[in-house]
Amino acid sequence: MSTNQTKKSQDAEQAVKDLKALEEQDNAKALTPEEERRKRKRVKRRANPRAAFHMSKASVGLNSEDLGSMTDRDAVNWVAVARWGSKTEMPCPHCGTFDKHYFTRADLRWKCKCCSKRFSVTSDTVLSGHKLPLTKILRIVFDWSNGASGMPALQLRRNWNHTYSTVLSLVHKMREGLVRGNNIGAIAGVNEMDGMDVIGRRGYAKRGNPKDKAKPTEIPPELQKPKVDENGKELPPKHEKNTRQNPERRLMLVMCQRGVSAGTGSSATRVTIAVREEGRTVTAFARKHASAESIMMTDEDNSYGAFSELFAAHNTVNHSQEYSNGKGVSNNQAESFNARMRRSVEGIYLNPSHKYLMEYACENAWRQDVRKLNTGKRLEHLFGKVLSVGTSQWWSNYTHGENRECELLIEGNRPVATRGKPKGYQHRLPR
Numbered sequence: 342m343s344t345n346q347t348k349k350s351q352d353a354e355q356a357v358k359d360l361k362a363l364e365e366q367d368n369a370k371a372l373t374p375e376e377e378r379r380k381r382k383r384v385k386r387r388a389n390p391r392a393a394f395h396m397s398k399a400s401v402g403l404n405s406e407d408l409g410s411m412t413d414r415d416a417v418n419w420v421a422v423a424r425w426g427s428k429t430e431m432p433c434p435h436c437g438t439f440d441k442h443y444f445t446r447a448d449l450r451w452k453c454k455c456c457s458k459r460f461s462v463t464s465d466t467v468l469s470g471h472k473l474p475l476t477k478i479l480r481i482v483f484d485w486s487n488g489a490s491g492m493p494a495l496q497l498r499r500n501w502n503h504t505y506s507t508v509l510s511l512v513h514k515m516r517e518g519l520v521r522g523n524n525i526g527a528i529a530g531v532n533e534m535d536g537m538d539v540i541g542r543r544g545y546a547k548r549g550n551p552k553d554k555a556k557p558t559e560i561p562p563e564l565q566k567p568k569v570d571e572n573g574k575e576l577p578p579k580h581e582k583n584t585r586q587n588p589e590r591r592l593m594l595v596m597c598q599r600g601v602s603a604g605t606g607s608s609a610t611r612v613t614i615a616v617r618e619e620g621r622t623v624t625a626f627a628r629k630h631a632s633a634e635s636i637m638m639t640d641e642d643n644s645y646g647a648f649s650e651l652f653a654a655h656n657t658v659n660h661s662q663e664y665s666n667g668k669g670v671s672n673n674q675a676e677s678f679n680a681r682m683r684r685s686v687e688g689i690y691l692n693p694s695h696k697y698l699m700e701y702a703c704e705n706a707w708r709q710d711v712r713k714l715n716t717g718k719r720l721e722h723l724f725g726k727v728l729s730v731g732t733s734q735w736w737s738n739y740t741h742g743e744n745r746e747c748e749l750l751i752e753g754n755r756p757v758a759t760r761g762k763p764k765g766y767q768h769r770l771p772r
């Protein structure tokens with residue numbers, strides 16, 4: 342009798358469970374397609390092994406200890422491999438002869454087999470005539486290159502006990518190498534483009550600066566958005582932020598090449614700084630860095646209007662409705678770079694001057710491109726690029742007051758205030 346009862350109650354329990362399971366199934370079916378898509382995506386993202394790269398052993402190649410135990414000769418060999426790809430064969434910086442030149446151990450320099458002139462591993466580069474030992478330079482630059490969004494020169498100055506101007510000019514020489522050696526050339530494939538305000542709007546708005554409260558009528562005409570397009574057709578009124586545009590604002594334009602396989606992010610990044618987001622500047626930037634067979638992805642801003650004629654295809658995503666149309670049309674990689682730049686400006690540079698905005702943008706573009714290289718490869722990549730642009734045009738003799746006197750803009754460089762030469766400074770006569 343009792344066993345029968347138990348069986349009955351078990352059956353009843355089972356029936357309730359089945360009913361619940363059925364109900365749950367029904368509920369699951371009731372999900373809207375949008376909810377289902379989100380659910381699926383989340384699962385996929387968790388399973389993505391690439392996110393684990395930064396936690397893995399593979400992300401660390403060279404480390405501070407390795408650099409600490411490097412001798413002067415090791416450092417010369419390491420930089421030679423980064424610059425020329427070999428520590429025995431290289432082109433002579435004086436005559437260009439490619440050979441196995443004579444190496445002198447005493448001064449760690451080579452003697453050319455053709456012209457008999459001597460050269461070191463930093464001859465004819467931004468680091469030529471360096472006063473810090475090469476091992477020290479490697480260690481400071483390693484520190485600087487490892488930060489996800491950069492490292493302030495003031496922090497490096499504290500870490501390494503050098504003067505601020507020593508450290509500042511060193512990292513700026515690296516940035517110069519990236520501006521002239523990394524942010525060059527055209528990219529092809531699927532290129533995403535976007536623009537972002539890098540200075541002015543946010544900072545001024547936060548501090549209640551009167552400049553931000555400028556009335557539309559007070560905005561200089563060259564900074565106002567055009568009201569008609571090229572054909573004289575009236576354009577819809579733009580967002581409020583554009584009618585209240587701060588004259589101090591600069592626009593960073595970015596183009597990201599989409600990685601070949603899905604989920605890998607962008608594979609190459611190009612940047613520039615502009616004063617206005619308008620057809621002329623945007624087109625000039627795109628023609629400089631995107632090849633004609635590219636497929637361009639942008640948002641629906643009017644300034645991208647000419648793209649459909651210039652490139653193989655031009656797809657736009659309507660940001661007031663969606664971030665991606667689900668068929669591969671989005672500019673999320675470019676937006677992602679904007680976020681990186683914003684973190685960097687708000688967390689590291691804090692109040693970047695117009696003069697060096699291009700440098701900071703190029704530095705971030707490089708950090709974006711090498712994010713999946715290990716620490717050693719990253720440093721090697723940096724030195725390979727930086728040592729390929731010849732001597733420094735903007736930072737040699739910085740402590741003697743010689744420094745670039747313009748900001749770099751796609752519209753053409755503009756003069757800016759410079760610190761100038763110290764009082765009573767006299768040029769040293771050449772030796």
Ligand SMILES: [Zn+2]
Pocket residue numbers: 433434435436437438453454455456457458
């Ligand atoms: Zn030579």
